Amino acid sequence: MTPVGTEQELADRVLGGWLGRIAGNMLGKPVEQGDLWTRDRIDRYLRRAAALPLTDYLPEPPPGDDEGFELRPEWRSCVRGRIHGSCRDDDVDYAILGLDLLETHGFGFSTEQVGDLWLLRLPYLQTFTAERAAYRNLANGLKPPLTATFDNPHQEWIGALIRADIFGWTCPGLPHRAASLARRDAVLSHTGNGVYGAMWAAALVSAAFTAPTVRQALTEALTVIPASSRLARTVRRVISLHDTRLSWEDTLTTVSEETAGLGWIHTVPNAAVLTAGLLYGDGDFTRTITLTVRGGLDTDSNGATAGSVAGILTGAEAIPAQWQDPLEDTVRSAVFGFDGVRISELAERTLQLVGSE
Known part of the structure; x- marks a missing residue:
């Protein structure tokens, strides 16, 4: 977890971010339904399958399941x-779409250009919650910021956060710049903590390239959002509980009680699960993504972001083979023109954008 020094090291860590995002997403995808797959239910499933501690992708259902x-x-x-190869999923589609955005329009892109690219590249039925509301509003001729606020009950949900990694990958060690780009993207579909979540995630990914520890990266990421926001207060709460040496389980129990009622796709409780996974994973790739997914809620989205941060911290070469090899360097994607693309190609194209204006 040392600062990026050489171009080769930067390339390894950008690839680590892509691999980590995809592996973490795949890990959480089978149990992505937070109102059903609670933290307790996930662990009961793993115990029944003799898969605790979790060190690999989820096992398939055991034979004779009667539970x-x-x-x-x-x-x-x-x-x-x-x-x-990876399954198709919106958590990866938006990273690809963000890459296409920066390649097409550069770092001076507008929110309107984000929307135009959605209409051009992304099928409507592969959007969900706030993104689908914004897409519908775009198709009906509305412009940002109305695309985020008109008939959209999901404005503070996690959708903008999952789109933010590309801005951190292309701005290593520049968390404020990454957050500014993420905000410009997020306001197409989100407001309030939904936007703050994207800014925080982009800054966190960016800071992971140069921060000496994951704790320091989390602290730096908090500087880009209002300290009084519910998101910032919740992240600080998780950090403080970790500092008291409370167990991972008790930390999540405490914070879940304090964020009760927000729902399993809201940005704030998911940021708490993600923060806990990163802190208690302490830079270990496997422990980070498995704890994050075992934390429940939006498991594939949280696993993806945790994997991205952990993959940057370790670099691709240090990601264990059981996570990398099954991906076969291949991505399935609903983004037009990208289905079947190589993960290594996505990372190379991302690296080419670093340092661009």
């Missing part, structure tokens, strides 16, 4: 032993 452990329908292509 109703029904995974998401996509599980057959994203559990251990069945993975051949």
